[in-house]
Amino acid sequence: MKLRVVLVEPRYEGNVGAVARSMKNFGFNDLVLVRPCDIGSFGMAMAAHAKDILQSAKSVDRLEDALEGVNLIVGTTGKRLSRDHHHLRLHLRVPFLTPSELAERLRDKDGTVALLLGREDWGLTNDELMACDVLVSIPTSDEYPVMNLSHAATVLLYELGQVDSTLEIRLAGRDMLERIYESTDHLLRIINYPEHKIRYVVLMLRRIFGRAELTEREANTLLGVIKKAIWKVEGEEDQAPSE
Amino acid sequence: MKLRVVLVEPRYEGNVGAVARSMKNFGFNDLVLVRPCDIGSFGMAMAAHAKDILQSAKSVDRLEDALEGVNLIVGTTGKRLSRDHHHLRLHLRVPFLTPSELAERLRDKDGTVALLLGREDWGLTNDELMACDVLVSIPTSDEYPVMNLSHAATVLLYELGQVDSTLEIRLAGRDMLERIYESTDHLLRIINYPEHKIRYVVLMLRRIFGRAELTEREANTLLGVIKKAIWKVEGEEDQAPSE
Known part of the structure; x- marks a missing residue:
């Protein structure tokens, strides 16, 4: 599986940089930005040693352009959307996958997967969510379900990262x-x-x-x-x- | 299991605020800071709707004071420690748990668990790591293993937040x-x-x-x-x- 991270209209450059850093932490590098904010020195600083990913990120005007060559579109959404916005329910009351369920399903699959993350305040719009093949939602507290954008990305990238965790320690016989x-x-x-x-x-x-x-x-x-x-x-x- | 997040000498207020937010996202509220940086308006902004957690966080001068009443001390460390610092190897070449392994082990356990996260640049010192009962390490890319502090915290809180809260087995004091x-x-x-x-x-x-x-x-x-x-x-x- 190849993963493309697609940030849709991110508003804060710090978040974009932080997402780039997290991508590199988990071995990913394909970042596409849809109508992003300007990325200046703070965004670059937040990327730390992942400035290369930020610099090579493609910026596009239309979501469709970010999805070129993609086999599967995964949309991320907060829990709150399943309770509020009652008129959306029809579309959104579908089984959400948890991040680990998503990782399980994508394991050993071939192809390019686009992971869509929405705006800091609104997430993905109704239309954008409807364009997704799969919805994933991070289980969060009812009291405060809204995660920081780069935190949400980090949890997903952590689950999807196929980083080998085997340690060379010999267990006793x-x-x-x-x-x-x-x-x-x-x-x-x-x-x-x-x-x-x-x-x-x-x-x-x-x-x-x-x-x-x-x-x-x-x-x-x-x-x-x-x-x-x-x-x-x-x-x-x-x-x-x-x- | 009750979780206490202990940040040891955090240097950036933004990170501290972001950790507080993530704690609230996953249903935790016990935050202790050991010799922290000053927390001003940027830290508060990063906490978003978790300002209450940041404001009620205890600041202490000594790590020992942060560990009062704790049953199990979990230290976080980057993979790099298992390769570099050869003189530490004797102590540190023990099996690290992954975050999901840690969550699995804490499931159904009673008691207070302290999760120690170190400085942004150095992590936890040798002495601090030696005081820990369990070490946990997030599997990251060899190319860039160093995660942002609040990202690392988020991955751990995400895993531990899924811990079932049914309490059955009493851990030793x-x-x-x-x-x-x-x-x-x-x-x-x-x-x-x-x-x-x-x-x-x-x-x-x-x-x-x-x-x-x-x-x-x-x-x-x-x-x-x-x-x-x-x-x-x-x-x-x-x-x-x-x-």
Whole structure:
């Protein structure tokens, strides 16, 4: 999927710059502006290291020109539109996708998707929304549903960004984990932990370390600590005159 | 789960206002600022209809004061920290959670979670990151990973705002966790664990238990086990003829 971000009549240059920055943060670069405000030094400053995206953004007069070569048009709209403007309801009472649902649907799809974001005050007009194939809405609080333009864009770009999040951290192997549990069992016995509770404690640790997803390094260190404790306890016992 | 957003030394009032707005968009209101910049009319303007949150935000001089009554401390950090700062690697090469993983883990948990966001230019310092139980990182493009502060906050609040508020499992309190770490430190000393590694082991445990999000019951049991081990080692030592 290729994504084109289309800002329709943005009024504040700071928002346009901020959207460009967010696009670059999530690996996108195709920005088209429909009848935008002037973009000056503040807009450029907000773009930070994404000035290249802002500078290469195309400005067009008509929305249609922004949609050239697009396979799917996604419109963004705030919750409020589904409650107010009753005469619009007929068109707008269609299932909105959440950003994550949209991402799920676009995964592994080929083609160019245009993501339309409207004016800071009004969003997209009725006509513009009707031209969209899919509507997406970010779930927000009823008390204050209206997001800043670049914030809304950021949430959508975050969901649509296919950035690889895999981190090269080696998780501990099962055999290492089993050795930790066996050693813990042993340690509990020699510190006279109540016999009938030992099984429960080991199971609890299994759960805790399971949730934590121990790395190889952490598991190694833990095993070292437990063995050192065992050694200490058993070593002292050998030296003690009597138990 | 109750969320407290903690901004550490934010430098731009516009960002602070924008974070307040985003908090209200996603239903949060507890904002604490640590040594913030001055917040004037531009910050207020960026807060839009969330001026109440900005006005009721507490300003504190020390991070510790921002963490009062908090059960879990979540630190945010850019990917770049896992590659640069090689001397930090030992501490920081732990699995970072993605925002959605964090949301998944906090689902159905009770307690107050502090979400720490650092300076616009530097993020959180090494010491601040070390004080965190869990680290979260937004997957961004390698080409330009550094997000605007309010954008990063927005992505996290968006994810956490979808957290179901049904409360079932009680997380361990901070004081209980601190007692676990203190007791572990003590145990390591008396089992003659290499002095220079003790701090690292305790930090590692903090990360592991942070990721696992210990329940009150688990923390209690763990503390009991550690104390029993200490008692055993110290008791044996008393009886031993010589060290």
